[in-house]
Structures are given as structure tokens and as C-alpha cells.
Amino acid sequence: MDVVIIDKIVQESTREYVYRFLKSNIMQLRLIPGSALSEKEISQLLGVSRTPVREAFIQLSQEYLLDILPQKGTYVSLIDIENVDESKFLRETVERVVVGIACTEFPSDKLFELQSNLALQELCMEQKNYLKFYDLDEEFHKTIFVGCKKARTWSMIQQMNTHYNRVRMLNMAGGYNVTPVLNQHKELVLAIKEKDVALGIKTIERHLNKVKFDIQELYRDHVDYFKQQNPVLR
Known part of the structure; x- marks a missing residue:
């Protein structure tokens, strides 16, 4: 084992x-x-x-x-695409609202945490330490929720996110086109810093939809990990 x-x-x-x-x-x-x-x-x-x-x-x-x-x-358990799809729906619905709040009003200390997190993400990319990058990714999004006083909402989402997060881990551990994730994190920080609600919402929508486009490639390389054949996310 x-x-x-x-x-x-x-x-x-x-x-x-x-x-x-x-x-x-x-x-x-x-x-x-x-x-x-x-x-x-x-x-x-x-x-x-x-x-x-x-x-x-x-x-x-x-x-x-x-x-x-x-x-x-x-x-x-095998990765259940219906479970992933429902988790994706929840995150899209809730997180776009939270990002809108963050782009309106966000504590300076939490913005500093996001910027510090980004610096560590860049280091992980340079060193190809994708597992640590995943941990920083999780902390990045959690910080946005905490900064908007929505820590309990984040905890609730995490309870549903187990299959969704295994897909993300599979993606990052394999180094599947992780660069866009970092770039979108940078855009989110810029949107929060500049109080640009439109940019923030546009970026988080693209960010959370990335798994939709990665899933076919992940299925092709790890077919035995999935419950359904030819998985498709809505």
C-alpha cells in the first residue's frame, strides 16, 4: 500500500x-x-x-x-461524474457571488495573504511541485471566502467537493496544463485589488469551468478511475 x-x-x-x-x-x-x-x-x-x-x-x-x-x-469509490457536476454547479453558483463581494470590499490583510499565496504558487510551478500547488490553490480560494466572512460557506462546499477535488488533484498531479490556473489566480487578485467586479466574475467563471474541458483528457489517461464511461460535464 x-x-x-x-x-x-x-x-x-x-x-x-x-x-x-x-x-x-x-x-x-x-x-x-x-x-x-x-x-x-x-x-x-x-x-x-x-x-x-x-x-x-x-x-x-x-x-x-x-x-x-x-x-x-x-x-x-470511483470518481462519479454526476457528483463532480453537482459540486461544480454549487461552486459556480456560490463562488461567483463571493468573488463579486470580494471585488467590492476586501480586507487589506487578506489581500496580502492572496498575494503571498500567489508568490508561492509561482515557486511551485517553477519546481513542478504540483501537489503543493494544489494545497495553495485550496488555500487561495478559502482566503477569498474568509475575507468575505463566508468561512462556513466554504466549509459546507468542501463537504460536497470530494469527487470534484479528486479530479482537480488528478489534473494537477499529472501537470495537465496547470499554467492557466495560476494566470487566472493572478487575474482574480487584480480584480479584487482594482475592485473590478466584471473582471472578477468573468475570471472565476472561466476558472471553475476549466475542469469541464480537462475531464475528457483525464478520462482518457485514467479510465479505470471513473464510474461512468465517456464522462461529460455540463
Whole structure:
């Protein structure tokens, strides 16, 4: 099992630790879609009892990341295009409004965070560190929501975004035409700085629609990761 063992956080319960370990490895595609998981194997790997592993399995199944099939076993869920499409719809609907707010009024300290984040994104591009770029991408969008006092809205979106984010991770980890992502982030920061609502909304619409055009190429190269054949996003 090609996974990364993470450190347990102080005051974190065993169930929370197992959940975080599994979700991290699923989202980073170290546990690939369709692969089987064993309670016994995970408990031995982490040195914990099987009960917190079972509880983590249940929680991850509720987030559509694991399929628990009675009498058959537990499997990392295949990427479901209907799930991706619904998440994309939610992000498009909500984030264009949030970006409009950001382009009207945005705290200077959060703008500085966005600009600092951009500098690190450029460094990751130079070093071809696409996994770190993904983390910075997530933090970039979260900062916009937080700056607009919509942190809880961001958390709600993230609960639905598991399949959508695996597609994005697959895209970035493979280095599939990541440059436009960075350029669009720069345009978003410019729009927020200049209070240009039209530019901000136009840019976020193009930005979130990128996955629509990437999905066919990703499917071609990783057909076994997807639930549907010939996936198409609306």
C-alpha cells in the first residue's frame, strides 16, 4: 500500500486520526479509485484497534469516498461524474457571488495573504511541485471566502467537493496544463485589488469551468478511475 503515514495531532482522537489519514491518502490519489481497503490491514498499519478504523470507514462512506459493500468488502469509490457536476454547479453558483463581494470590499490583510499565496504558487510551478500547488490553490480560494466572512460557506462546499477535488488533484498531479490556473489566480487578485467586479466574475467563471474541458483528457489517461464511461460535464 503506497500511502503516506501522517503524525497524530495532540488531543486528536484515534478515530479522527484514522479518518484524516485515510482521507488525505484518498484525496491525494495514493489510495486510487477502486482499490480495496481492509479494516485489519489499516489497523495493523497504524497500530490501532479495528473499531476506530470501522468508524472512519463509515464517515468516509457518508462523504462518498468509500463504498462499503456487504459481504464483498470496502473500496475507494470511483470518481462519479454526476457528483463532480453537482459540486461544480454549487461552486459556480456560490463562488461567483463571493468573488463579486470580494471585488467590492476586501480586507487589506487578506489581500496580502492572496498575494503571498500567489508568490508561492509561482515557486511551485517553477519546481513542478504540483501537489503543493494544489494545497495553495485550496488555500487561495478559502482566503477569498474568509475575507468575505463566508468561512462556513466554504466549509459546507468542501463537504460536497470530494469527487470534484479528486479530479482537480488528478489534473494537477499529472501537470495537465496547470499554467492557466495560476494566470487566472493572478487575474482574480487584480480584480479584487482594482475592485473590478466584471473582471472578477468573468475570471472565476472561466476558472471553475476549466475542469469541464480537462475531464475528457483525464478520462482518457485514467479510465479505470471513473464510474461512468465517456464522462461529460455540463
